[in-house]
Amino acid sequence: MQKELFQLSRRKGIMSEGLKEELAKELGFYDVVQKEGWGGIRARDAGNMVKLAIEKAQRQMMGQ
Template sequence: MSEQFKYELAKDLGFYETVEKEGWGGIRTKDAGNMVKRAIQIAENAASKGLK
């Protein structure tokens, strides 16, 4: 997953400020899990539309 995509997900999920202040190690485990879930959803939606 690209760094840009990770930052976009962090913004979308509401913990971008934490990443800015503390780095990726500062986010909660729950936030990391939600980020992975959201990335999977986006990939599945793209795949169902025939996109890569």
């Protein structure tokens, strides 16, 4: 995972599209994103995506 995937911007959000897609694929609901967009995912899936992003960011910070 690259540092530029996490960007702090009010307009774009904290996670880049690439990171969100990577996480959705890893969690198994990327097909829903492709068919319905981000608004089509369940709240639980969104929460799991955020949780996984936080875990990855923490692991990245510990490795530095």
